[in-house]
Amino acid sequence: MDMNVEQLQAAVAGRDARFDGWVFLAVTTTGIYCRPSCPAVKPKREHQRFYPSAAAAQDAGYRACKRCRPDASPGSPAWDWRSDVCARAMRLIGEGVVDRDGAAGLARRLGYSLRQLERLLIAEVGAGPAALARAQRAQVARTLIESTDLPMGQVAFAAGFASIRAFNRVVAEVFACSPTELRAKTRTRPAGGGAIALRLAYREPFEPSNLFGHLAAAAAPGVEEWREGAYRRTLRLPGGPGTVALRPGPGYIDARLRVADLRDVTAAVARCRRMLDLDADPHAPMEALAADAALAPLVAKTPGRRVPRKADAEEYAIRAVIGQQIATASAATIAARLADRYGTPVEDPEGGLTRLFPEPAALAEADPAHLPMPAARKRTVLALAAALADGRVELGPGADWAASRAALAAVPGVGPWTVEMVAMRAMGDPDAFPVKDLGVIKGAESLGLGAGRALEARSQAWRPWRAYAVQYLWATGEHPTNRIPEPREKASA
Missing domain, CATH: 3.40.10.10 (DNA Methylphosphotriester Repair Domain)
Incomplete structure (x- = not known):
């Protein structure tokens, strides 16, 4: 800004x-x-x-x-829609990379020297990677102090501090009180049962229907589920598997998180925020799209639509290929079968979640006979899994979007639709535009926007927010992805 x-x-x-x-x-x-x-x-x-x-x-x-x-407060939207090195660095810091690998490790991930990276970040955000990670540790510590009954030593460890002394000093400097005093002032209560209860803030306006509708309708049983008004799923985290339940609330998203290693709280929260597009500035895309007479009524009717993403970018890429030209429910069933055969088991005290979706390396070695799909799609799934496993395709928060698009397109069987869907829902590119998507075509035709080249030309005025235009075009239809399930409706049915 x-x-x-x-x-x-x-x-x-x-x-x-x-x-x-x-x-x-x-x-x-x-x-x-x-x-x-x-x-x-x-x-x-x-x-x-x-x-x-x-x-x-x-x-x-x-x-x-x-x-x-x-x-x-919600994070700066700049890191959500930009693809330059500072934005990539901020997304990786949000994932806890500095806590795990140090500032030098972050610089190596980005292909810069530490001095170069520090200079860029100080010029852009007024602080270097170490100071940015310190601020994040303080916020994670505050969240755990206020929302759990963990001993302070465990809170310090979970937040990424090297010692209790450093933890006490930073909390006092940032919040002007000791950790014990901060806990005494809290009005929230621990979630109990080993879960960490968090409130994930967002900017108003916020429209949850398409977000939770997409996640629920495409839920792969065992990996994800919709239960009692919450989207629940397994998470692959650096320290081991975890689970999260996300429920829309008044002014926030209610999150109940379980992790194998408390140090993974930072990464888990970052992935949940990215999955629900919570750091977006809704006003920027709304203003751009409302300038188009065809889209203006839709924006006015449901302001604040966000782009539904996935917690695991590699998982989504593989599932996008699986879902080519088949129904959402069928794709979810196939994904569940792959998870049951090749995924890592997960313990869920509440029942319902049993597996992590398979890692690319596991799928790359899969027997084609166990892939319930046409032969051409089998080859594409195996080729993409191999490219993800060996690093030829990088889709994580530190990925360069242009390079990732090119690498995806080089995988045999991955066409423009898949590239744009992965760019939109895995990498988080706000300008991704799958112009040949059936839902986009139907929505555009219902609004008199044309299709193909005509639609592509019309969409130029929506840049760089075309992924948000997709949400409004999709919402013109009656597909289950456009609404939050009714209380008794099963998302994976």
């Missing part, structure tokens, strides 16, 4: 929540930093300072406001 100081000051004066996560307000007289929308402060302009990240504000010596909790 490119804004001058006068515009930022106007946003503070109007307590405009649209700027939360884009920029952070620090007050020189109090030593506190806030969201622009914070109702607790309205400082004089000469006392206002603005920072592009919570880490930058903390690095400058400011403490987080106890009322608006700026450290817990």
Whole structure:
């Protein structure tokens, strides 16, 4: 967001929540930093300072406001829709890569020297990778302190701190109180039963129907399920398998997380946020799409649609190939069979979730006779699994979208539709546009937008938000993916 100081000051004066996560307000007289929308402060302009990240504000010596909790605001949408090295670095930091591999490990993943990466991030967000990871550790610590009854030593370990002393110091610096005092002030209660209860914030407006509709309708039994108003699935995490239940709430997503290793909380939360597109700025795509007379009524009717993604990008890529030219339910059944044969077992105290979807290396060695699909599609699944396993195709949060598109297209049997679907729902490219998708074609024709080249030409005005246009085009139909299941409806039926 490119804004001058006068515009930022106007946003503070109007307590405009649209700027939360884009920029952070620090007050020189109090030593506190806030969201622009914070109702607790309205400082004089000469006392206002603005920072592009919570880490930058903390690095400058400011403490987080106890009322608006700026450290817990939705992440900057810039890291969600950009594909440059800073955006890729921020997504990897969100996954906990610095905690696991250090700042030097992050730089190696991106193909830069540590000095180059630090220089780029400081210029962009006002803090280097170590400071950004420190800010994230503080937020994870706060979440665990307030939402669990874990001993403080385990909280420090789970949040990525090297020692209790460092944990105590950072919490005191960032939140102006000790960990024990922070827990005493919380109003939330632990989830119990070994689950970690979290609230995942998002920017309003937020339309959950297509998000949860897609996830529920395509759920592969054993890997995913829709139960009692929540989408539940298994998660492949660095320290072992986990599970999560996600339920839309008023102003947040309610998450109940179980992990084998507490250090995986950071990665699990990042994947859930990416899966539900929670760090998006809904206003930017809405404004662009509403400028088209055909789309404007749809945007006005259901503002805030997000792009449904998958927690595991490699899983989605393989399942996209499996789902070519067959019904959603049939594709989910095939995915469940593969998981049952080749997936890793998972323990679920609540029952229902039994397997992780198979890793690419396992599928690459699969017997073609065990793949219930046409011969050509078998070859494509095996070729894609091999390319993912050996690194020829990279789809993770640190991937270069252009390079990944080219690598995908080079896999025999992977055509433009698959590339665009993977770009949209696995990599998170907001401009992905599967122009030959049947749902897109039907939606466009119902609005008089044409098809093929005519639709491609019309879509140029929607850039870089064409993936959001896809959600509105899909929603013109009556497919189950467009609605949250009724209480007794089984998503995998």
